[in-house]
Amino acid sequence: MRNHTITALWEEIPDDADDLVLVSGGFRIYVCLCGKQLPDRTAAELHAMETGQCTTCLGTKVEHIVPDYAQDCTACAGTGRRGTQLRWQLAHAEAEAAITVETVRAVIAPLSGPFRLSEVADAVRDALGLPVGRMPVGPRVRDILRRLETEGELILVSAPDRMLRGTGVVLYRDPSWEHATAG
Ligand SMILES: [Zn+2]
Ligand SMILES: [Zn+2]
Incomplete structure (x- = not known):
């Protein structure tokens, strides 16, 4: 089996670069160890897909946000695998269905001071009786x-x-939030 390690190399980033384009895969040159031509991000994602690798980190397990900052890939839980990415996508959809705006509102309603994301996520997990690590509760709660x-x-x-x-x-x-009516 061929090795399909995909590497993204940073290009020169202009000062007025579009931040959204930058963090979503722009200003990079993509190359695969197998020699396949990957002219842009779309081609790189497609090649990752056909070789069973995560389309966010392209199998590297790490997400490079800007040239001097990278983090463990959240899309595939740091595994680099397409299968895990798909399972995790499904879990995101489950979390979306299980955790509603009303659930979160009910949890934060009695809180008078600022509350942290992690506190609210824990409270939501308790309220719904969700096991730890099976569903992306934190990201869903953050979105809400x-x-x-x-x-x-x-x-x-x-x-x-x-x-x-x-x-x-x-x-x-x-991050921490508080109710707009507080204070
Ligand atoms: Zn390849
Ligand atoms: Zn990934």
Whole structure:
């Protein structure tokens, strides 16, 4: 069996580069060890797919967000495998169905001060009796809290843990929110 290690090499990144394009696979050259031509991100993802590798990290197990920052790939739980990525996608869909906006609202309603994402996720897991590690509870709860933030119901009160590219690309490990009506 051939080795299909796909490597992404960073190109020169202009100062005014589009942050979204940058974090979603742009400004890179993709090469596979087997020699197949991979002219762009789409081709690289397709090749990862046909060789059984995760389409987010291209089998590397690591997601390179910006040139000087990488993290374990969340799409495939750091395995690099397409099969795990698909199973994890299914688990995301399950979490979406199991954890509703109402569930999260009920959990945060009695909280008067700021609350952390991890606290809310734990409380939701307890409330629904979900086992740890079987479903991406944290990411689902974060999506809901961010939605409530966008809709003006919550206010984000913590500063980013890391700025990866000015204020355009920031990283929050365990952000805190509070109710917009508080204080
Ligand atoms: Zn290949
Ligand atoms: Zn991956």
